Amino acid sequence: MGFPFAAFFTSMLATATPSYIVAADTAPVADTVPAAEQSVPLIEPAQLGALMKANVRVVIVDVREPDEFAQGHIDGAIPMPLGTLAARYGELPKDAQLVVYCRSGHRSAKAVAFLLAHGYSRAVSLHGGYMAWAAS
Numbered sequence: 550m551g552f553p554f555a556a557f558f559t560s561m562l563a564t565a566t567p568s569y570i571v572a573a574d575t576a577p578v579a580d581t582v583p584a585a586e587q588s589v590p591l592i593e594p595a596q597l598g599a600l601m602k603a604n605v606r607v608v609i610v611d612v613r614e615p616d617e618f619a620q621g622h623i624d625g626a627i628p629m630p631l632g633t634l635a636a637r638y639g640e641l642p643k644d645a646q647l648v649v650y651c652r653s654g655h656r657s658a659k660a661v662a663f664l665l666a667h668g669y670s671r672a673v674s675l676h677g678g679y680m681a682w683a684a685s
Contacts, residue, residue, distance in 0.1 A: 589661040591676040594685040597623075597648055608645045612660045613652055613679070623650065623682060631656045634663060643669055650675035650682065 600607050601624075611618055611626040618628045629637055631651070641647060647669055651657040657674040664672040675682060 589658050589665065590673045591654075592648055592673045593676050594682045597675060597682070598685065600646075606645055608642060608647050610641065610647060610649045610660070611651070611679075612649055612656050617652060617679075621679070621683065623679070626650075631660055634660055638664060638667060638669075641669065643671075645671065647672040648675055649673070651678050653678040653680055 597607070597609075609623050609626040611622050611628050612631040612634060613622075613628075614630050615628065618626075622628070627641075629640075641664070647661075647664065649657040649660045649664070649672060651660075654674060654677055657678060661672045661674045677684075
């Protein structure tokens with residue numbers, strides 16, 4: 550089952566004015582995205598695997614710390630720890646499907662909420678994070 554993009558965008562359009570203002574680009578990500586905004590679109594590990602096998606252009610972003618990345622990561626992932634995202638998100642293409650992951654999904658949800666708030670409408674979080682990916 551795919552991600553219900555139509556329902557997601559309809560719900561996004563239903564809130565005409567955001568109830569918060571995102572801080573300056575250099576502010577820590579966790580401080581710029583309220584908890585209520587952290588319900589983000591997800592992609593299942595099997596769906597990501599299918600996209601990768603089909604050679605669909607997907608930009609994979611790993612928001613874990615460098616030591617976590619060194620222990621194992623998804624092939625082709627861009628290491629961008631959550632603490633650096635606010636300063637580095639401009640390096641990511643806005644026109645590509647972005648799949649963001651961490652260990653279990655909590656940090657990637659914060660990252661995706663931040664990216665969505667900054668115009669990255671095709672950002673999704675890997676459901677279950679790297680642990681789910683490794684188990685699949």
